[in-house]
Amino acid sequence: MLSLRTKLLFSNMLSCLLGAMSGALVWLTLGDDTLWLAIIVMLAVCYFCSMWLTRRLSESLQALEIGLLNFKDNDFSVSLHPYGEPQLDALVSLYNQASAKLRSERQFIYQRELMLDKVIQNSPNVMLLIDDNQRVIYANGAARHLFNHGVKVEGMLLPELIVMLPEALKTALNSEQEGLFSMGGNANHAHHNGSGNGSTDNSSREHNVDTIADDGDIETWHISRGRFTQNNQQHHLILLKQLTKELNRQEVAVWKKVIRIISHELNNSVAPIASMVNSGKFLTQHLDDSKLQLIFDTIENRTTHLSLFISHYAQFAKLPLPQKALIDWTKMTQQLAQQYPFKVLSPLPQTPIKLDAVQLEQVLINLLKNAHESGASAESVALIFEEITHPVVGLLIKVEDKGSGMSSEVLSQALLPFYSTKQSGTGIGLPLCREIIEAHGGRISMQNRVEGGLSVKVWLPVQQG
Template sequence: MSKYFSLEGRILAFSILALAIAAGLPWLLSLIGLDARLSWTLGLILGICTLISLIRLALKPLTSTLKSLQGGLLNFRDGDFSISLVSPRDTELSKITNLYNDIGEHLRRERAHIYQRELLLDTVIQSSTQALILVDQSDHIIYSNSSAKKLLNGGKPIQGLLLQKLLPNSPKEIASAIQNWDNGLFNYTDKYGSHSMHIGNSTFVLNAHKHRLIVMREMTKELTKAEVEVWRKVIRLISHELNNSLAPISSLAHSGKMLIAKPDKAAALGKVFDIIAERCKHLTEFTQGYASFAKLPPPSCELVSWQELVERIAPLQEFILKGELPERPGYFDPVQIEQALLNLIKNSREAGSGSNDIELSIHTDGLGQQLVIADRGCGMSEKVLQQALLPFFSTKEQGVGLGLALCREIVDAHGGHIQLMNRNGGGLQISLWLPWEQET
């Protein structure tokens, strides 16, 4: 019967059958001589019992289907989409189970698609040369790639470790930048040589919890390639400048030679020599700027009083001395370090920082000496920050791009390193770190 009638039809049929029993039974009982009132009572009770039994029988497929749906939905909640329901013979109920099965199949395909995308993304991240670390709000590392493991822990797994416990195994410059949430370009040295690393920090909220993403990009090869391109550009620039001056000088020299034979042209001859002298002066000034960078002599290190260094710089550039000067004298080439500090203070002023916002601080410890110039100028964009130390790179209209590059050469010649980072609240901070003794 359930095959041919809907649930509502079966309940209606069973109700009519129960009413027929309840109405016909008293008549049958009266034929055998029972009291009419008793007959009607027995008939009503039997009819109600029959109706309840038949309704339960009619609702059995519905109850079974609801239990199956409940179990399936619990599986959905637990992330299990593999269970399919058997469709009952009832047409209406089969529509529900078929809809459930279709949703389960859709969810299975979606999860498989998401899994494949996550697998592809993880493969790309793991093969990336950039080191990535994801840290939760309790400072535990919840994700990292192969480059991060190699950089910070010698290739060993770091997932689940506390970031603070991992940093002592890392290069000290990188560890300090990560610990202080610094963004910028940092130099460090290991057994493989000198490296330049760009570090960026960002935060985001995931599942109502704050997370920190640290991205570290090795810039050594990029800087080397960029330097080669810069040198090519400089060669073209010098060649162009020389041609612009030598061609007219050659022409004027020829004209002067012809004027010598004409005594009445002495005034014109003097003008020719004046133009030649002017062009020669221009070439001399042009080449001297590059010579100061290309012919930097090796540093002649000596013990230097910090107070004397500050007093020599103060009349030339205005700045604020922050903190106390170290008692232990510095050890470096005073002329070169003085030139580096003057260049940095000059850059800070040209970047829009007032003299009262340019700070010089000096710190020493058992490992080395650190000189820090901090300003409140316009700072640097990420792109500029990555190229700021390249020779001849400049964002100034009339700049030649030698100031920061010369500072880098001076610090490298001392065996130290230079670090650039934007400050919170605006401005730039440049740190010069020098060892006590130059490596040979």
């Protein structure tokens, strides 16, 4: 097999030979006066012979050039066919392999970008990318909902988007400092922790934002910022993450650990005391001493009360996972009414929903009990059901009364373990309700009613079966 280089040399030699022969033939045939014509014929024959003999090489090189220009334009769809020349066909094969590899890599990157964009768009965290002019370059779904009710915000200016936001959140977005921001009622307060200077590339700054939502819940947001350069242009990345549920879970976990430790230590003391009281009563039963009997009875009563007290906290610390099944609302409301009277001011839910009936009944009993103890009349206690379809399908249960309501201080702490305004309260009822509801994937909130009294809202996601 001759190499391409050897073939080109032979082609040139053959072209020159044919050209020389053609020129000599013209010159010998037409005479000495036609020398110039012979030279022209010789050159023409050499040219056309070279063109014909190298046509395949020219076609293959032109195809490679077009293919590489397509590569430059990010088009990897063109494949070349072999030409029957081993060395050219080797180049064609390498080109086709590179084209197939680039197509595969681009498809992989495209799928990765689609997946990444899907994750970012469905992330509950707010992601916003802006340039040096405060113009939005990119925003995910959470950012669009926060800033513009779900409408596209790319191309808009950040100062325009944050006009209607709560003041504390607006301050956090505008600020270049690290700090803690809180908001509640008509007064917003910003507590700064440290200060931030101008950042360099790839730097980040963090804030913690505590806000009180419209329904009285405390919301905690974490904001971080990053800066990077792309295409000689500065980009600023803003990330907002709501940490309320995460912090609540951590808080509840800490309370549970404290309760378990306290319960363990108290039980270790109460059990021996109770045993010693029984032994003392047995050993002194032949003595007819009323004072001694009173002492033993008092100790026994207090240890029994303390054991019962501990069991309430243990129930909160060792709450089992919900055993979900379809709820029979008619049966449940009838059972609840036997314990605490109330009015049902709405139709019972029609959408099937799976919940732990025992745990949900315990929640409603606690809420109805609190409503009756708020100073409201039995006729004013109401239970309301509302089926929600947007943005997430769920069930809203309201327990309302016309009692004395709660002060802002009590509302902010009512769901914390150990907090109670009742003289004999354990401070476990409402925290237990919150723990049960959040175990079902829902949430609970409380707020005073305009017409007087308290409204407790329980939202539960619908899991049909």
